Amino acid sequence: MSTEAATGGLNEYIAHHLTHNVVTFGTGFHLDTWAVSLALGLLFVLWFGLKARKATAGVPSKGQAFVEIIVEFIDGQVKDTFHGDRRTVTPLALTIFMWIVFMNTMDLIPLDLPGWLVQTTAGHEVAHHTYFRMVPTADLNTTFALSVSVFFILIGHAISAKGGFGFGKELLTAPFHAHGPMAFVLAPVNLFMNIIEWLVKPVSLAMRLFGNMYGGELVFMLIAGLLAGWVTFVPGIIANTAWAIFHILIILLQAFIFMILTVVYIAGARESH
Template sequence: MASEAQSGGLNEYIGHHLNHNVVEIGSGFNLDTWLVSLVLGLLFLLWFGLAARKATPGVPSKGQAFVELILEFIDGQVRDTFHGDRRSVTPLALTIFIWIVFMNTMDLLPLDLAGWLVHTTAGAEVAHHTYFRAVPTADMNTTFALSVSVFFILIGHALSAKGGLGFGKELLTAPFHAHGFMVVLLAPVNLAMNIIEWLVKPISLAMRLFGNMYGGELVFMLIAGLLGSWISFGPGVLANAAWAIFHILIILLQAYIFMILTVVYIAGAREGH
């Protein structure tokens, strides 16, 4: 696939790698995003499920110790941020963090690996017309699906803590509190402000994760298209390795930010203005 940068230019090379494997199910459905997300989610469940089944009260194995270290880290972050019952919040935070880390880590796979596999098994012509993007979080559909799910979880926590009437009253009477007739006058303003506040949360979560992972993916494509094909193999490998080492920080940081903001938003949803 890297030879495309020589034959068709960098634009064609990047354009090819930015295409999803789309199947028509009513509308376009990104099969590659769905498949990779599903496999990684099942891998997370299998890993932690087996670790829980094999856990022993004595001296833990290295695998058990590593899982316990992750659990203690996530629970500590939740405990510092959320001061209510953590029994449902910590598992949610753990799922978000590990799943996003897994999806982000797909950006470290060789960019042309999928094309090489298709080229090897089905031939060059099939490979040229086959698209596969392995980073689900570089697809806005994934990040918005995650953030919208978090949004409905926030609504659920708000309703659980305040009840339907209490939550509705808060939407109409905060953040600009008033008395008497001014309550009626300020109700539309309060409602508009609260709607904006609630909608900004999932949008900011989705766009932050998508923007960072999409940008990181583009850098890998630029390095592969320029250094890997036009100059020589050596500089491309070195540049990719350097960016991959730095990108590991982005992979972990973006998962952590998404997770911790979710916990912060849950804490805010259960509290009053």
């Protein structure tokens, strides 16, 4: 348990762990979020890339078999949801799922580990003023960056399937299809409703993932802060372990939901109203 939580108060403890390591480039840049996200993305690419290069047609190794199970699972989910050409959709779904799982899993790392490492190497005073949040998906910047990327991918799929003219026409004519003068009257209404429908998708993706991971991170902070000290050391370990076991389900489920909704949205973007 953290000595900081025992001596500095719960509010100070939580405020410290909710503060990002910020570098100022005109606006605040969350260095910790960027660094962890990049490292985990590269780890995913390296892991799956090496397994793909070493893959054999014979009896696979345990590592290759595990990767194949993941790929087949994702491809099966895409196949059940999206009935078009899956050659680009399945890799996208796989990347989204694994990257979010990796980022969500950072919530299982002990909260005070970064501070302890800094304190061990640079001293307590430096550690007290060093901020580092380990969970990129508990940062709204990350979840919105992911969802905005998905948003532009959806537009690309819609234009690819319907053409620029067809996509624009659909924005003005659906969902209230009309002919003659009424088509011009309802065009602004259709456009407004379609804009809302398109914008709701990335916002819902981002807020759902952020809300669940931020809440989970906060529960870990509350447990660590309330049960800090030697007297409550064992109850704190038990409580953290119990929440971590339950949180594993949230980690996987949120990654799956983000991935499957992306595929559903892609399928919808390629269909006509």
